[in-house]
Amino acid sequence: MSKVYQKLETCLNSIRGKTDFQPEVALVLGSGLGDYADEISICQTLDYSQIDGFPTSTVAGHKGRFVFGYVNQLPVVIMQGRVHYYEGYSMTDVVLPTRLMGMLGAKKLILTNAAGGVNPNYTPGDFMLIADHIATAVPSPLIGENLWQLGTRFPDMSEVYSLRMRGIIKGLAVDLGIDLKEGVYVQFTGPGYETPAEIRMCRSWGGDAVGMSTACEAMAARHMGLEVCGISCITNMAAGISSGQLNHNEVQETADRVAGQFKKLITEVIRHI
């Protein structure tokens, strides 16, 4: 058995020793949505550090947890705190929590993130439904021995972000009066923000938003057959699109400003997908 799968099994067994919760939907919280878990009816939480084999050792003070609970009777597992590639983890470790949520039983995955706007028609505070992604600037999480227990060697990626879910989400945004954009998310490694030249490249590739997460998680989830959707919060315009320097405070401030609306949308998405 591959080392990567062994690690997943160790983590899964450890979780199963602590809870028999069966989620249907998995949700990954990005910047600004971090406290979303407070809004649901929580059954149990599990710090990543309580899970044997979970990759928390390489970065001091790494925080994060799984939250198990219900949104309108629907069992949900929430990943509160991502593992990022820029922190120094391998890509297989980065997607380990996503895979675990699938192995716990989740069939549907909702990914959220903060992203820089590359499309000049976007404004900080906008939400963007992810229609597709470009992940060629980061290593694939599927590199290495294939995990046959989860999926095939050469998985199809022609519809990573479910057309069915996207249709539902667009309808929900209309009902909520949210002007939801739809576009292509480009993942870079970070942690430095991109250069203006990289952002021009993104634009010429067909990218609409840029960030440091998500696409790898979506790929791992599709590999194992989960139905995936993703929503970005455009927290800033990417480098060179608007003047001025980028900093994390701006990202956090915008995310905080629109968090209320984002939470409303996510709750409706969970209820309707």
Ligand code: HPA
């Ligand atoms: N670039 C990359 N990641 C980001 C950005 C950005 O401009 N904003 C929020 N996350």
